Amino acid sequence: MSAIEPPAQRIWWNQPIDRVEGTWIAIALIWCLILFAMMPYWHVYGKQNLSNEAYRTTPEAYAAKAEAMIAKYKVRTHEQSGMPVVHPPAGSDVYLIARFYQWYPLLEFEQGKSYRVHLSSMDYQHGFSLQPLNINMQVIPGYETVVTLTPDSSGEFTIVCNEYCGIGHHTMLGKIFVVKSGADHGK
Amino acid sequence: MANNELYRVCPRTGLQYHKPAELLMKANAVAAVVILLIGGVLALLVTLTRWPAVHLLPADGFYQALTAHGLDMLIFWIIFFEIAILYFTSSTILRCRLATPRIAWLGFALMIIGVATVNIAILGGDSSVMMTSYVPMPANPKFYLGLILFAVGALLGCFIFLGTLVIAKAERTYEGSIPLVTFGALTACIIAIFTIASGAIILIPTFLWSIGYVSHIDPLMYRVIWWAMGHSSQQINVAAHVSVWYAIAAIVFGAKPMSERVSRGAFLLYILFLQLASAHHILVDPGISSEWKIFNTSYAMYLAVLASMIHGLTVPGSIEVAQRGKGFNKGLFEWIRKAPWGNPVFSGMFMSLIGFGFIGGISGVVMGTEQINIIIHNTIYVPGHFHATVVLGTTLAFMALTYFLIPTLFKRELIWKGLVKWQPYLFGFGMAVFTLTMMGAGTMGVERRHWDMAFTGSALGYQYPGSAYLMMGLVGISGMVAIVGGALYILITVGSILFGKRVEVTGYSTAQTQLKMPVASAIEGHGNIGVAGFSAPGTLIFAFMFLAIFVVYYFINWKYLASVWPMG
Numbered sequence: 001m002s003a004i005e006p007p008a009q010r011i012w013w014n015q016p017i018d019r020v021e022g023t024w025i026a027i028a029l030i031w032c033l034i035l036f037a038m039m040p041y042w043h044v045y046g047k048q049n050l051s052n053e054a055y056r057t058t059p060e061a062y063a064a065k066a067e068a069m070i071a072k073y074k075v076r077t078h079e080q081s082g083m084p085v086v087h088p089p090a091g092s093d094v095y096l097i098a099r100f101y102q103w104y105p106l107l108e109f110e111q112g113k114s115y116r117v118h119l120s121s122m123d124y125q126h127g128f129s130l131q132p133l134n135i136n137m138q139v140i141p142g143y144e145t146v147v148t149l150t151p152d153s154s155g156e157f158t159i160v161c162n163e164y165c166g167i168g169h170h171t172m173l174g175k176i177f178v179v180k181s182g183a184d185h186g187k
Numbered sequence: 188m189a190n191n192e193l194y195r196v197c198p199r200t201g202l203q204y205h206k207p208a209e210l211l212m213k214a215n216a217v218a219a220v221v222i223l224l225i226g227g228v229l230a231l232l233v234t235l236t237r238w239p240a241v242h243l244l245p246a247d248g249f250y251q252a253l254t255a256h257g258l259d260m261l262i263f264w265i266i267f268f269e270i271a272i273l274y275f276t277s278s279t280i281l282r283c284r285l286a287t288p289r290i291a292w293l294g295f296a297l298m299i300i301g302v303a304t305v306n307i308a309i310l311g312g313d314s315s316v317m318m319t320s321y322v323p324m325p326a327n328p329k330f331y332l333g334l335i336l337f338a339v340g341a342l343l344g345c346f347i348f349l350g351t352l353v354i355a356k357a358e359r360t361y362e363g364s365i366p367l368v369t370f371g372a373l374t375a376c377i378i379a380i381f382t383i384a385s386g387a388i389i390l391i392p393t394f395l396w397s398i399g400y401v402s403h404i405d406p407l408m409y410r411v412i413w414w415a416m417g418h419s420s421q422q423i424n425v426a427a428h429v430s431v432w433y434a435i436a437a438i439v440f441g442a443k444p445m446s447e448r449v450s451r452g453a454f455l456l457y458i459l460f461l462q463l464a465s466a467h468h469i470l471v472d473p474g475i476s477s478e479w480k481i482f483n484t485s486y487a488m489y490l491a492v493l494a495s496m497i498h499g500l501t502v503p504g505s506i507e508v509a510q511r512g513k514g515f516n517k518g519l520f521e522w523i524r525k526a527p528w529g530n531p532v533f534s535g536m537f538m539s540l541i542g543f544g545f546i547g548g549i550s551g552v553v554m555g556t557e558q559i560n561i562i563i564h565n566t567i568y569v570p571g572h573f574h575a576t577v578v579l580g581t582t583l584a585f586m587a588l589t590y591f592l593i594p595t596l597f598k599r600e601l602i603w604k605g606l607v608k609w610q611p612y613l614f615g616f617g618m619a620v621f622t623l624t625m626m627g628a629g630t631m632g633v634e635r636r637h638w639d640m641a642f643t644g645s646a647l648g649y650q651y652p653g654s655a656y657l658m659m660g661l662v663g664i665s666g667m668v669a670i671v672g673g674a675l676y677i678l679i680t681v682g683s684i685l686f687g688k689r690v691e692v693t694g695y696s697t698a699q700t701q702l703k704m705p706v707a708s709a710i711e712g713h714g715n716i717g718v719a720g721f722s723a724p725g726t727l728i729f730a731f732m733f734l735a736i737f738v739v740y741y742f743i744n745w746k747y748l749a750s751v752w753p754m755g
Contacts, residue, residue: 002366002437002441002442002443002705003366003367003368003433003434003436003437003442003443003444003450003505004280004366004367004368004434004437004438005366005437005702005703005704005705006361006362006363006364006365006366006702006704006705007363007364007366007367007447007704008704008705009363010363010364010704012363012364012447012448013447013448015446015447015448016446017446017448017449018445018446018449018504018722018723019720019721019722020445020500020504020721020722020723020724020726020727021445021446021449021497021500021501021504023721023727024496024497024500024727024730025449025493025497027734028493028496028497028734029488029493031496031734031737031738032488032489032490032492032493032496033488033489035485035489035492035552035556035741036481036485036487036488036489038556038745039481039485039556039557039558040481042557042558042745043477043558046558046748046749047749047753047754047755048558048561048748048749048751048752048753048754048755049477049558049754049755050471050477050557050558050561050754050755051755052475052476052477054473054474056474080646080647081646081647082646083646119473123323124321124323124324125321125323125324125406127564127565127634129565129566129632129634131632131649131651132631132632132651132652133632133751133752134562134563134566134630134631134632134751135561135562135751135752135754136471136560136561136562136563136564136565136566137471137561137564138410138469138471138472138473138564138565140406140407140410140472140473141323141406142405142406142407143406143407143473143474144473145473145474147754147755148754148755149752149753149754150752150753150754151752152752152753153752158647158649160632160634160637160642160649161634162564162565162566162634162635162636162637163321163565163636164250164317164636164637165324166324167246167247167250168644169246169636169637169638170246170637170638170639170640170642170643170644170645171642171643171644171645171646172645173642173645173646173647173648173649174647175647
């Protein structure tokens with residue numbers, strides 16, 4: 001009755017379950033149920049969840065919304081990169097463009113305030129990876145994701161692209177500067 | 188037929204080989220090892236590039252090598268070996284003729300043409316799209332075509348396996364039910380057919396898109412369906428290597444399943460609860476609801492995880508029962524202390540079991556949790572996880588099986604017997620450290636599929652902590668150890684097949700013997716072994732240790748998640 005021979009009994013499914021197996025299956029099943037329960041539990045009591053808000057869009061429509069936002073909330077030009085830095089008011093919609101090989105524009109948030117961050121790609125798929133926190137989201141052309149971020153720490157955070165997007169993939173970085181609430185943001 | 192002298196019985200193992208099946212198994216196994224060699228050279232290049240102190244290849248060469256490495260290893264090496272396993276577990280174990288060997292050769296030819304086409308496309312430089320080839324990033328049409336040809340060939344192999352089961356049943360080559368190992372292979376085959384169907388649904392339109400016949404492939408739909416192939420194909424590996432574990436436990440120890448219905452029931456759970464495994468890959472994708480994600484990763488009960496936890500207990504449990512039956516019955520752990528650690532068939536299999544369960548299994552469930560995925564998705568933690576499941580789990584199990592197959596199938600003694608003993612340890616420990624350090628680096632935010640963690644040439648710049656560089660350095664060093672272990676496997680295998688001492692065998696004859704049911708014994712239990720009414724108490728203690736690590740690690744990750752910015 002080894003595993004490369006047929007079962008010794010024709011009616012093998014009546015064979016009693018070994019005590020070791022029975023004990024383990026019962027415990028393992030309870031653990032599996034806990035594994036499942038944690039996910040809905042976190043949606044109710046946890047603070048880190050992805051919203052289910054998403055829309056179909058086109059690169060043109062999305063870029064137009066982003067440009068309008070930049071025109072409205074641009075506070076300075078980042079010297080090193082020449083990219084615009086926007087400082088949108090708390091609670092507003094912030095449009096971040098992913099494209100070869102940029103996260104555009106640079107964002108400035110206030111600590112403790114919430115922002116509705118929109119993400120979409122102009123070309124291939126990209127990956128939003130906020131370092132050093134390690135918050136990761138997939139960014140897909142034709143789809144616009146909305147996630148509400150509430151920075152609870154201040155400083156300079158970097159968006160790394162973590163979906164392979166081409167030869168310049170490793171140069172695709174963005175920034176979120178988080179300043180203390182009410183601080184002078186260089187206007 | 189003119190010549191019916193088609194069967195030989197291996198004098199050492201008692202296995203009966205059908206000549207056409209034997210040739211096909213050899214061809215598929217040899218193709219697998221050749222591809223492993225190519226994939227191994229690519230692994231060396233990829234690892235030496237990701238090792239920050241070396242940073243060997245330029246960016247284009249790196250992405251090219253990484254694309255080819257992924258496909259050659261994860262798809263081609265493993266599936267060629269699995270086709271050999273399907274023929275072995277049907278024709279050889281059931282003592283049956285193989286169904287339609289000519290069509291099996293056609294399948295083999297298609298697979299070879301597919302592998303060549305894909306590799307040529309990647310070599311051309313215009314198909315560095317990674318294994319996943321996410322649209323709208325285009326590859327050369329040959330890239331998709333090669334994958335389709337390979338899949339059709341593999342599908343033929345699956346049908347030949349099923350046909351052989353039908354013949355075995357009709358010609359009564361075995362008594363009772365099919366053995367557990369064949370049952371496990373059948374599970375792998377059924378999952379493979381689902382996998383290949385999913386692949387066809389997405390790759391055929393993508394191929395048509397690449398030649399201009401289809402205008403648009405929705406990138407999100409692509410991800411959902413592609414991963415129904417990409418993830419399910421890894422479930423083929425799980426079912427296949429679990430079968431190999433049972434086979435090796437039976438071969439080395441004469442171990443019998445603790446109870447047939449538990450082990451078979453666990454295989455059935457794989458078929459019933461794995462199928463939308465693609466959900467694990469789109470946990471942080473837009474446009475898919477949390478309800479869908481949570482339900483389809485768990486089916487509310489994680490019964491596929493339960494199945495693996497069952498196999499993880501019953502395989503060593505059956506070994507413990509067999510060892511105790513042989514007199515190694517002292518205390519809790521004499522059975523494992525006195526196991527044949529110098530036999531690479533056993534040591535490779537046991538390290539595969541431990542590595543798959545403790546490293547690959549736990550990390551897989553943790554990162555497959557909807558919210559925890561936020562802090563892991565697309566970091567180098569992910570390849571850390573799947574190198575533990577597919578390399579430490581599947582590849583090491585197949586290596587262990589190879590050492591059994593060379594004398595019985597290839598009729599050659601192993602060369603370098605002293606060195607063979609060390610191969611599973613070298614490869615296994617190298618790979619274990621490699622996977623753990625990759626996961627460590629991923630936790631610090633190092634990305635997968637990324638040429639330069641220093642972001643050279645970026646207008647903005649970011650500096651990872653020194654510990655992330657340390658981890659990636661360790662990834663490089665342990666990767667080299669594993670590659671030496673892998674190279675040793677290839678040298679031993681090829682060397683034994685070419686230069687090993689010939690094993691005395693009987694010739695082919697017309698005689699075909701039936702696979703008999705073993706004499707029933709002690710069906711009501713495992714006799715007077717074990718401790719406190721438990722037949723395999725040592726294994727149960729190992730299982731509790733596993734569970735304790737699992738629970739602690741799982742909640743550590745929730746705590747880590749709770750420390751990042753609130754989001755919703």
